[in-house]
Amino acid sequence: MIRRVLAALLLAAAAPVAAQTYAITGGTVALGDGSEPMPGGTVVIRDGRIAAAGPGVRVPADAQVIDATGKWVTPGIVGGFTRLGLSEVDLSADGSNDTSSNGPFSAAIDVVPSVNPLASTIAVNRADGVTRALVAPATGKNIFAGQGAVIDTGADMDAITAARRFQFVELGESGADTAGGSRSAAHVLFRNALREAAELRRFAAPISASRGELPDERERPIIRDPNESRVLGPNARRSEDVLLTRFDAAALVPVLQGRQYLLVHVERASDILQVLSLKREFPSLKIVLVGASEGWTVADRIARAGVPVIASAVNDLPASFEQLAATQSNVGRMRSAGVEVSIGMIDNDDTRNIFNQRQYAGNLVALQRVPGAAGVSWGEALAMITSRPAQAVGLGGDIGSLAPGRRGDVVIWSGDPLEGSSAAEQVFIDGVRQPLETHQTRLRDRYRHLPRRDLPEAYRR
Amino acid sequence: MKAGGIAGAALALFALSGCAVMEAKPKPAPPIRINEDPYPSTYQRYPGALTVIRHATVFDGEGRQVNDGTLVFGDGQIVAIGGPELASPAGAVEIDGTGKYVTPGIIDVHSHLGDYPSPGTQSLSDGNEATAPARPEVWAEHSVWPQDPGFSRALMNGGVTTLQILPGSANLFGGRSVTVKNVPARTAQGMKFPGAPYGLKMACGENPKRVYGSKGNMPQTRMGNIALTRATWIKAQAYKRKWDKYERAGGDMPERDLAMDTLRGVLAGKILVHNHCYRADEMANMIDMSHEFGYKINTFHHAVESYKIADILAREGICSAMWADWYGFKMESYDGIKENIPFVHNAGACAIVHSDDPNGIQRLNQEAAKALADGIRAGVPNLSEATAWVWLSRNPAYALGILDKTGTLKAGKMADVVLWNGNPFSDYTRPERVWIDGALMYDANDPTRRPVSDFELGQPGEGDVK
Numbered sequence: 001m002i003r004r005v006l007a008a009l010l011l012a013a014a015a016p017v018a019a020q021t022y023a024i025t026g027g028t029v030a031l032g033d034g035s036e037p038m039p040g041g042t043v044v045i046r047d048g049r050i051a052a053a054g055p056g057v058r059v060p061a062d063a064q065v066i067d068a069t070g071k072w073v074t075p076g077i078v079g080g081f082t083r084l085g086l087s088e089v090d091l092s093a094d095g096s097n098d099t100s101s102n103g104p105f106s107a108a109i110d111v112v113p114s115v116n117p118l119a120s121t122i123a124v125n126r127a128d129g130v131t132r133a134l135v136a137p138a139t140g141k142n143i144f145a146g147q148g149a150v151i152d153t154g155a156d157m158d159a160i161t162a163a164r165r166f167q168f169v170e171l172g173e174s175g176a177d178t179a180g181g182s183r184s185a186a187h188v189l190f191r192n193a194l195r196e197a198a199e200l201r202r203f204a205a206p207i208s209a210s211r212g213e214l215p216d217e218r219e220r221p222i223i224r225d226p227n228e229s230r231v232l233g234p235n236a237r238r239s240e241d242v243l244l245t246r247f248d249a250a251a252l253v254p255v256l257q258g259r260q261y262l263l264v265h266v267e268r269a270s271d272i273l274q275v276l277s278l279k280r281e282f283p284s285l286k287i288v289l290v291g292a293s294e295g296w297t298v299a300d301r302i303a304r305a306g307v308p309v310i311a312s313a314v315n316d317l318p319a320s321f322e323q324l325a326a327t328q329s330n331v332g333r334m335r336s337a338g339v340e341v342s343i344g345m346i347d348n349d350d351t352r353n354i355f356n357q358r359q360y361a362g363n364l365v366a367l368q369r370v371p372g373a374a375g376v377s378w379g380e381a382l383a384m385i386t387s388r389p390a391q392a393v394g395l396g397g398d399i400g401s402l403a404p405g406r407r408g409d410v411v412i413w414s415g416d417p418l419e420g421s422s423a424a425e426q427v428f429i430d431g432v433r434q435p436l437e438t439h440q441t442r443l444r445d446r447y448r449h450l451p452r453r454d455l456p457e458a459y460r461r
Numbered sequence: 462m463k464a465g466g467i468a469g470a471a472l473a474l475f476a477l478s479g480c481a482v483m484e485a486k487p488k489p490a491p492p493i494r495i496n497e498d499p500y501p502s503t504y505q506r507y508p509g510a511l512t513v514i515r516h517a518t519v520f521d522g523e524g525r526q527v528n529d530g531t532l533v534f535g536d537g538q539i540v541a542i543g544g545p546e547l548a549s550p551a552g553a554v555e556i557d558g559t560g561k562y563v564t565p566g567i568i569d570v571h572s573h574l575g576d577y578p579s580p581g582t583q584s585l586s587d588g589n590e591a592t593a594p595a596r597p598e599v600w601a602e603h604s605v606w607p608q609d610p611g612f613s614r615a616l617m618n619g620g621v622t623t624l625q626i627l628p629g630s631a632n633l634f635g636g637r638s639v640t641v642k643n644v645p646a647r648t649a650q651g652m653k654f655p656g657a658p659y660g661l662k663m664a665c666g667e668n669p670k671r672v673y674g675s676k677g678n679m680p681q682t683r684m685g686n687i688a689l690t691r692a693t694w695i696k697a698q699a700y701k702r703k704w705d706k707y708e709r710a711g712g713d714m715p716e717r718d719l720a721m722d723t724l725r726g727v728l729a730g731k732i733l734v735h736n737h738c739y740r741a742d743e744m745a746n747m748i749d750m751s752h753e754f755g756y757k758i759n760t761f762h763h764a765v766e767s768y769k770i771a772d773i774l775a776r777e778g779i780c781s782a783m784w785a786d787w788y789g790f791k792m793e794s795y796d797g798i799k800e801n802i803p804f805v806h807n808a809g810a811c812a813i814v815h816s817d818d819p820n821g822i823q824r825l826n827q828e829a830a831k832a833l834a835d836g837i838r839a840g841v842p843n844l845s846e847a848t849a850w851v852w853l854s855r856n857p858a859y860a861l862g863i864l865d866k867t868g869t870l871k872a873g874k875m876a877d878v879v880l881w882n883g884n885p886f887s888d889y890t891r892p893e894r895v896w897i898d899g900a901l902m903y904d905a906n907d908p909t910r911r912p913v914s915d916f917e918l919g920q921p922g923e924g925d926v927k
Contacts, residue, residue: 328618
């Protein structure tokens with residue numbers, strides 16, 4: 001109740017109007033599905049969803065028409081791999097940073113309670129056209145960081161689009177370090193964790209199975225929410241040969257069963273191949289590679305495995321020994337090999353500068369004109385920051401494009417959104433027009449003119 | 462003690478020669494001159510052809526744009542800049558710049574390439590001598606690893622021809638900086654920009670107090686920062702008086718102190734102060750301190766709150782080196798705004814786009830593009846692409862004390878030139894060729910004009926486009 005009242009107050013304060021029917025006309029429309037932009041298109045948003053988009057779309061009689069002539073219209077940007085909403089200030093600001101935990105739990109960690117819909121970082125990115133993001137926890141003492149969510153950046157208190165959408169694990173240099181110093185240690189920890197999850201299923205007592213009967217397969221514990229699972233109930237038993245807490249093991253059951261995506265951060269070519277080979281051992285895993293700076297060297301094998309990649313767009317430094325082959329052509333080369341690639345902010349101001357994704361996407365377009373480099377088309381570059389990251393975690397049918405039925409996440413840009421110089425002028429999330437004011441825009445307005453006035457700056461609001 | 466010994470020996474000499482007059486004081490020994498450049502630049506420009514670029518859009522770095530412009534350079538220098546009427550000298554290589562842009566090379570006033578190189582291993586992390594809060598005795602050039610692969614990325618993707626490499630900001634006095642040409646060399650001396658003055662890295666704010674406060678040492682607070690910095694300047698003043706007197710009058714040579722040598726250089730106006738400082742109120746404190754001790758702050762680096770005191774900075778003649786849109790990564794950057802650079806420029810103060818980052822240094826032109834667009838949207842008057850280029854080359858050259866040598870396309874200056882394959886204020890544009898002192902150091906169409914560091918030889922991706 002309090003929450004609802006608070007939300008209502010916030011809504012009133014921020015003043016986004018309730019979802020209504022909009023027709024955005026006359027703009028250059030890009031769908032976000034990889035197709036090229038179309039001039040003179042119309043986008044219709046109805047009941048919070050995309051009703052139609054493209055040239056020749058009829059404007060419904062009841063629609064509020066927004067003239068976007070000279071503007072660009074696209075789906076909202078989707079943060080491919082972020083920690084958006086988890087940290088207000090990253091360094092030396094006690095309590096404001098919830099990106100990682102050194103507590104006793106790992107895989108069981110759910111990022112949802114850490115997401116603050118009112119974080120200034122969310123507002124700043126919303127104001128720059130970022131409407132959704134994959135939000136991952138960071139690792140603490142274990143290679144498993146916990147369960148990530150997909151969020152929206154709307155100016156309301158309901159930020160979670162999909163809770164516990166994926167588990168995040170480190171299996172490269174960072175994972176090796178956490179596991180005790182070697183990749184072998186990380187891999188055995190990983191295998192052991194999945195073994196413990198599997199055993200948990202075996203030991204969990206089916207609730208209604210009679211004594212002596214074989215447990216019905218349908219009554220095996222299906223863990224929708226690990227926090228409410230019967231494997232944690234009073235009858236649950238377990239082997240004594242375990243490393244994980246019961247909570248953590250339970251959280252890995254959906255991963256093992258392929259009902260929760262497994263995002264794996266690796267950079268080095270050999271690490272990528274090790275991860276791909278996990279699919280042979282655990283065929284149900286729904287693996288998504290994160291990082292993959294050396295992916296281009298083994299791109300055909302990633303493509304053959306059908307594993308999507310959320311990559312850093314423009315990493316080109318041998319910043320560590322797992323990225324010696326880093327090049328900005330990585331994304332373009334993986335894409336040509338048939339890999340599904342999207343762009344994320346891996347270890348790159350991932351709590352706050354998600355808006356840089358569109359600049360990076362523009363840089364990938366630029367590579368088309370650099371001899372010897374591999375870039376991507378404009379339409380593909382936009383897809384890599386809209387529909388592709390959504391598809392990587394199975395939400396392509398819901399967010400990331402202007403296809404009919406998708407959520408009404410639409411941005412009207414002052415110009416080509418892949419140019420950093422363009423700005424988001426209007427942002428809709430679930431069909432609701434969003435406020436674009438931020439702490440920063442307020443400071444800008446306060447200090448726009450410096451000459452001394454009758455009262456101090458603190459009175460200028 | 463040693464100096465006393467020498468003086469004693471001199472007295473003995475007088476006695477032996479029999480010229481000593483009873484009443485007369487012995488003539489003091491003439492001062493020994495200390496070598497102020499013991500690690501001199503050995504940089505030599507590479508050969509280049511007499512070159513003419515025609516039909517390009519030219520930003521001269523001083524705020525002017527020349528459409529259908531012509532640029533002539535040879536013998537390492539800019540020869541002439543003009544329109545289509547400008548004649549080509551005999552024997553010049555002609556380049557058609559139609560649809561392309563020509564600019565001065567970008568200058569980054571804030572880099573840690575070489576002292577925090579790639580790979581970022583502990584064994585190569587040489588940017589912070591975080592063993593005491595005042596370490597003006599260390600020189601960044603002695604940490605610079607010339608094989609850092611980052612230099613080549615800054616050249617090929619960023620069009621960066623000159624950069625200042627600074628010590629880190631753990632210390633109140635971080636040490637001397639070094640300005641280098643972005644030309645690969647076997648030694649740091651081989652990259653050093655000939656004739657560039659030294660800089661002194663200073664820092665205020667969170668970093669020094671965090672690093673030392675967490676060890677239970679001073680400084681633990683901002684007031685501790687200021688007190689310790691002032692106390693150090695007081696020592697430096699005394700040192701300067703002693704040495705000035707010695708250099709004037711000779712006599713007993715005072716003991717040399719490397720740390721104080723650097724600070725004396727600042728007080729004498731020979732070494733430029735580059736002050737890491739985020740918050741407006743802290744910048745004001747540092748400005749007062751500079752008045753108290755009689756030195757000049759050349760540039761505030763990471764100055765995310767310069768927009769709050771841009772009028773003061775203009776009056777003081779202090780440059781601000783800024784990011785386009787970084788904010789909130791720590792408390793002192795919480796009030797970062799996207800209009801900082803254009804607001805500082807609009808107040809008549811010196812604005813600079815800087816990187817502090819081996820990735821950011823590859824896209825400084827794009828950072829300027831964002832700042833320019835944000836400024837125009839906020840209604841800042843008289844902004845243009847040609848004006849914004851001043852933030853990328855002219856102002857940084859001024860801040861580094863090398864504006865007489867580079868930073869603009871003026872006849873007689875070093876031919877540090879970038880030919881871009883389109884408008885450099887677009888994300889779709891890349892350097893096509895980069896010349897440093899008239900030598901072609903990068904050509905996108907010629908894989909043999911692509912530097913590959915020792916570190917990358919024989920490794921995956923050697924010689925690849927980056």
